[in-house]
Amino acid sequence: QVQLVESGGGLVQAGASLTLSCAASGRTTSRFAMGWFRQAPGKEREFVAASNWNGLTVTYADSVKGRFTISRDNAKNTLYLQMNSLKPEDTAVYYCAVESQRTDYSASYYRRDAVYDAWGQGTQVTVSS
Helix, strand or coil: CCEEEEECCEEEECCCCEEEEEEEECCCCCCCEEEEEEECCCCCCEEEEEECCCCCCEEECCCCCCCEEEEEECCCCEEEEEECCCCHHHCEEEEEEEECCCCCCCCCHHHCHHHCCEECCCEEEEEEC
């Protein structure tokens, strides 16, 4: 059973940058796709970004493309989300997740939160205008 712990959230002004981390323990995640999702108050959880096992194939939501970068360090069992040019509409709780059943990668598949089988507790990101 893998445990995921996010960190790095905070309160920033619009235009600032933050880097979120997701540390995995209990089981290696290096063979599996991982993703970032977010949920704003009163809204459904939405896809942000996903990475295949080695970080060479990544997928982004249109709303963050060009501003956010997903990456991973499999030696550290850690997933990252570099967020630049933050906007107030990026305010949400950010969650990381891992899908540990498949070893292939499909961009459309990993946009779906239902396919992930382990989630972190989330980290709050608040962007003020």
